[in-house]
Amino acid sequence: MLIGIIGLGDMGKLYAKRFAKAGYQVCGSDLPEFYEKLEEELSPFGIELMVDGSAVSRKADIIFYAVEAEKIAEVVQRYGGSTKYGAIVGGQTSVKHPEIAAFEAYLPKDVNIITCHSLHGPGFDTKDQTLIVIPHRCNADAYMRMADVLSALESELVEMNDFHTHDKIVADTQAVTHMGFESMGTAWKSAGFFPWENAAYFGGIDNVKILTMLRIFSYKAHIYAGLAIMNPYARQQIKSYAQSESDLFKMMITENETDFRARIKKAKNFLFPDSKDFLLLDNEVMQEFSLSGGGIPRTPNSHLSLLSMADAWYQLGINPYDNLICQTPPFRLRLGIVEYLFRDEELLEESINAAVYNKQIRTDDLEFHSAVREWSSIIGYGDINGYKHHFNDAKLFFEDRLEHGRQQSSELISRLNRSY
Numbered sequence: 001m002l003i004g005i006i007g008l009g010d011m012g013k014l015y016a017k018r019f020a021k022a023g024y025q026v027c028g029s030d031l032p033e034f035y036e037k038l039e040e041e042l043s044p045f046g047i048e049l050m051v052d053g054s055a056v057s058r059k060a061d062i063i064f065y066a067v068e069a070e071k072i073a074e075v076v077q078r079y080g081g082s083t084k085y086g087a088i089v090g091g092q093t094s095v096k097h098p099e100i101a102a103f104e105a106y107l108p109k110d111v112n113i114i115t116c117h118s119l120h121g122p123g124f125d126t127k128d129q130t131l132i133v134i135p136h137r138c139n140a141d142a143y144m145r146m147a148d149v150l151s152a153l154e155s156e157l158v159e160m161n162d163f164h165t166h167d168k169i170v171a172d173t174q175a176v177t178h179m180g181f182e183s184m185g186t187a188w189k190s191a192g193f194f195p196w197e198n199a200a201y202f203g204g205i206d207n208v209k210i211l212t213m214l215r216i217f218s219y220k221a222h223i224y225a226g227l228a229i230m231n232p233y234a235r236q237q238i239k240s241y242a243q244s245e246s247d248l249f250k251m252m253i254t255e256n257e258t259d260f261r262a263r264i265k266k267a268k269n270f271l272f273p274d275s276k277d278f279l280l281l282d283n284e285v286m287q288e289f290s291l292s293g294g295g296i297p298r299t300p301n302s303h304l305s306l307l308s309m310a311d312a313w314y315q316l317g318i319n320p321y322d323n324l325i326c327q328t329p330p331f332r333l334r335l336g337i338v339e340y341l342f343r344d345e346e347l348l349e350e351s352i353n354a355a356v357y358n359k360q361i362r363t364d365d366l367e368f369h370s371a372v373r374e375w376s377s378i379i380g381y382g383d384i385n386g387y388k389h390h391f392n393d394a395k396l397f398f399e400d401r402l403e404h405g406r407q408q409s410s411e412l413i414s415r416l417n418r419s420y
Helices: 010-021 032-045 053-059 069-082 096-106 140-153 163-191 204-217 221-229 232-253 257-271 283-288 304-316 320-326 329-343 345-357 359-381 384-397 399-419
Strands: 002-006 025-029 062-065 088-091 112-118 130-137 156-159
Touching: 002 010, 002 053, 010 025, 010 032, 010 140, 025 032, 025 053, 053 069, 062 069, 062 140, 069 096, 069 221, 088 096, 088 140, 096 112, 096 130, 096 163, 112 140, 112 163, 130 140, 130 163, 130 320, 140 156, 163 204, 163 221, 163 232, 163 304, 163 320, 163 329, 163 359, 163 384, 204 283, 204 329, 204 384, 204 399, 221 232, 221 384, 232 257, 232 304, 232 345, 232 359, 257 304, 257 329, 257 345, 283 399, 304 329, 304 345, 304 359, 320 329, 329 345, 329 399, 345 359, 359 384, 384 399
Parallel strands: 002 025, 002 062, 062 088, 088 112, 130 156
Antiparallel strands: 112 130
């Protein structure tokens, strides 16, 4: 059986090498200008580099499209017509609406469509990661063949009935998650300081915030742009998050403690109706991963970003624990720090008081409020180029710490996983 991969970027190469290591014949293609470099990198693994996607489509029995979501229609239109009779075709985009539309429009009717989504970035090995599988149009034999091939990745396979379910969950676990941390990064960049040098961001929760923010900005903008803008469910959820943040911020600046507390209480009762122990994060581990030099006492933080997330989940009627089926490391960390904040009564009380009365943290919250508005507007307008520009602007500010942040966050994720 020959496996073909169209798009040999970071994820495409990861798949190609994994399948080749498992003993499969693998071929692939990418843009002509990358041919020589890719051949030099991949030929030692026995991976055959083809001249273009048409050559891959004519030859391969199972074909994966590993291209950007914004380009999937263009690429499938160009190469889909050459697909081998009875082949199996899947994609690796994180948003399935445009991918499925392209497959239905440009693939021959005899082709089986079984798409998938690895819930991790190229910096992680596929082993023990979650892999979503969606049998969109296929027979039982084709599904068994695809499942057998995917088992070579040694991931945990989770089947979903349709791509709508996938995109609804991914809107929360990825698009809104990324937008929240991107807003933090933009706010800190606009304020002109690094959070690890500010006493308001010295706690365990803030260590997770900072490292996850750096992790997200260490990757490429197009990954997140496609997730947020091309997923129809993402825009709705991002709009709700922005509205929750705005409502809470208005109560803060008017010092409306009564309504603020009532709103937070409703979210807490909805998300955390009992007093169970912390499920996702270990405070001792969180405290270890600090980028600050230490020695300065921590000052209160409103944690507006986390209060807004809890309120948005409540307003949308989303139980985030249900979405752990599609969890990514940033989502698990985000849910974990929200859970930790709301289950620690003393910390939550400190956060509420800081939000309503602490003028020192108010300036930071204003920057965050502005950043959320900016990101929400860009995504609402469907401005992919604007998204990339805004992303790269903040990325440049943190450039010297991105690689270290990614390494630290990987270790943090690994440690927390071992703790539970």
